[in-house]
Amino acid sequence: MQSRTKPTPAPPKPDDPIVVRVNRLIADLVPGYLAGRWEEVVEIRRLLGVGDLEALATIGHQLKGSGEAYGFREITLLGAQIEDAAGTDDVSTIRQAADRLEAYLRSVKVVSDE
Numbered sequence: 001m002q003s004r005t006k007p008t009p010a011p012p013k014p015d016d017p018i019v020v021r022v023n024r025l026i027a028d029l030v031p032g033y034l035a036g037r038w039e040e041v042v043e044i045r046r047l048l049g050v051g052d053l054e055a056l057a058t059i060g061h062q063l064k065g066s067g068e069a070y071g072f073r074e075i076t077l078l079g080a081q082i083e084d085a086a087g088t089d090d091v092s093t094i095r096q097a098a099d100r101l102e103a104y105l106r107s108v109k110v111v112s113d114e
Contacts, residue, residue: 017109022071027112033070037063037105044082044098048091056094057086063101074104 022030040059047056063079078097085093 016107018074018104018107019109019111020071021111021113024112024114026070027110030070030110033066034105034108034110037075037101041098041102041105044094044101048095048098051091053086053089053091057083060084060086060094060097072108075101078104 040063044056044059047059060079060082064076064083065079067073067075067077067079078101081097082094085091085097
């Protein structure tokens, strides 16, 4: 008697990229900008570990101010969320926003306007 095995499922498809169009005049600056946001994700996690809410509020404020200027509205929204949550000692919301920022950075695909 031959044993029946379930077929191996196909690997999951990666999330669809989030396409963001940026002005061609700043397109060369965007990779450096996004690299800095990756560094901030690491720093947010470190600051959560030591409970430095003041520094977290500062990072949130900077994200809020810079995101939309580069065409990344989601970064602005997450920065505002981090800043507000730091002001109310809501570390759970900061952690969730950091997770969402990381997921966003993994998914974003930048296209330059021509």
